[in-house]
Amino acid sequence: MEYIVAREEEKHGEAADIIVIPQIVTLYLHNMPKLRSFCQGKYILEWPSLKEFIVEDCKAVEVILGNASRILEGSVLMQRPLLLVEQVEFPNMESMKILRMDNMEKIWLDDLASNAFSKLKTLEVQYCDKLSSIFSSYTMLTRFQNLEKIVVTNCESLEVVFHIQEFNFSEARSTSTFLLRELVLMRLPKMKHVWSGFCQGGLSFRSLRCMQVIECGSLKILFLSLVAKSMTQLEELVVQSCGVEQIIIEEDGVGMSTSNLFFPGLINLKLLELPKLRSFYENSHTSTWPLLKELRVRHCGKMRSFSSACEIQSCQGTTTNGYQPAIFSPEKVIPHLEELTLVSEDIEMLQHYFFGNLKDLALGWYHDENAAFPSNFLLHGFPNLELLSVICSSFEEVFPEDASGHGGSTPCEGPTNVEKPLKALGNLKQLELLNLWNLKRIWKDGSLMAEILKQIEFLFIWGCPSLSVVLPSRLHSRD
Known part of the structure; x- marks a missing residue:
């Protein structure tokens, strides 16, 4: 037909x-x-x-x-x-x-x-x-101001989503505001820009709540600063497996103060597998994000998640040991977090912080063969933790200490009774052990891990080739 x-x-x-x-x-x-x-x-x-x-x-x-x-x-x-x-x-x-x-x-x-x-x-x-594009002119784009959701995936030649370079915004009478709430861009290998041709006072995406950009290898810059500044209601931002070097960059001739707050309503942020990422914002910018509940940052080049007090107070705007300024001040962000991913470098910096509201922690990426499991860190700062995921590390044991918190490679301070370390993780109900290639055992009689396993309701193990026995048969038969 x-x-x-x-x-x-x-x-x-x-x-x-x-x-x-x-x-x-x-x-x-x-x-x-x-x-x-x-x-x-x-x-x-x-x-x-x-x-x-x-x-x-x-x-x-x-x-x-x-x-x-x-x-x-x-x-x-x-x-x-x-x-x-x-x-x-x-x-x-x-x-x-x-x-x-x-x-x-x-x-x-x-x-x-x-x-x-x-x-x-x-x-x-x-x-x-x-x-090659979704919207190729400003006039066209204004016909879609009521669009709430855009999903674009697996388009091999697509180079830009919003392409409006020919329009002179200085002649516009007012800013055009769009109702777009969700934008999903996945597997677009040639996409170089999400927005191109935006100028001051042109377009506003202040209704955007969720944005996901995944597997876009040619994308180097995610936002122009004026576009990012208009997104006052953005709640979720996910950028994964892209060629992104900077999340936000200034337009030519447009100055933004470092005191400007981008995405004040952000609740969830995931920056994953971005090996070329240098910074979140090209100018020094430490975000507070008072509503942030979930933070996942992993394999992001030389960009660090957390800054030290010294950097915030006296080193702002400079690099430290070849690293770009970090995104967050831990004092501002940690008290509100409920879900978090930490790599080995983060843990070294956050040893003395208290994560009172955290319920979900993904911890790992210790690739040194001699790396010690950070028991002391976990037993002193996570009273409400419910889910612990240990991922992609060389640990031979998890919580290797004895039941009183002594022994192993990171001994715990305090009384030598079982209640002390167990109380520190008293709410832990789920444990995930993923891609721990050297993990040889989980259960050891009298160990702290054995006591923790008795309170666990959900245990998930995957990618642990050196592990031959999970639980002893006598325990299994008793349960």
Whole structure:
């Protein structure tokens, strides 16, 4: 099938017919290898009830909705849009999914009808290998101010999401504010920019709550400072396995004081596997983030999570031992945290801090073969810890001390009774041991670990090739 609607004969110069499709709520076109367009010839379709539009794996499509005859008549565009709609409006469309459209170079025209997609809330684009951008002009972008969620994944040629370089913001009368709440960008190997062409006073994304950027190897800068500054309601930021060198950078000619607070409402921050990351903000910037509950920073080049008191008070703006200034002041952030990832360098700096609200701790990345498990650190600062994950380390034992907290390589101070160390971890109910290649045993009679295991409700072990026995048979039979 090449067309769903077609006329038997079309006369040259004949005006386009208007067809109203009054009751269709969902239009799903899937795996139609010969389909070229919804209509053949000069038609203008009206969809007053259409709420959801999905097109998937229709590889021969030229224009799926719109007047495809424009292409045949010689009005050839440099990039052929999937939706060739200029005057057509979709007054009730709320969701659009474009999946596995290998030949699509562009989604829509730059010059759309003013209310073309006025109610569109969700846009999802996946596996469209020739697509270079999602929004290619400022005018186009303003037609989508009610979009709440954008998901773009696995588009091999995509270079930018919001591309609006041609617009002169100095001529704009007011800032355009968008309702976008969630932005997910995954596996976009050629994406160099999320936003490009933004200037002072142009656009605001202050409604954005969640942003995830994962496996985007060509991306070096995540935010321009003015864009980041507008995101006052951002709650979750995840950046993982990207080529990012800086999270925020200043635009040319725009100065930002180091006292400026980015993302004041941030609750969850994850910066994972970013080997080229040098700093969070190119100017010295230590964030307080009073609402931050979850912090995960791992394998981020030379950027450190926490700064020392000396750096904050007298060394701000300089590097220390080749490292860029850290993101956080521990005094400001630690008291509020509930979930945290710590690597060996963090633990050395945070030995004397108290994590009173922390419930979930991922600890690890001790690659030195002689590394000692930090029992003393855990037994003196985590009274409310419920989940402990020990990850990717060379430890031969976990909590190697005896039941009173003595022995092993990091002895505990205080009375020699069992209650003292156990009380320190009295709320611990879940233990995960992951990728501990040298771990030889968990249980040892009379050890602190043996006592801890008696109170654990959930134990998960994975990737521990040297471990042959988890629990003794007598304990197993008794339980």
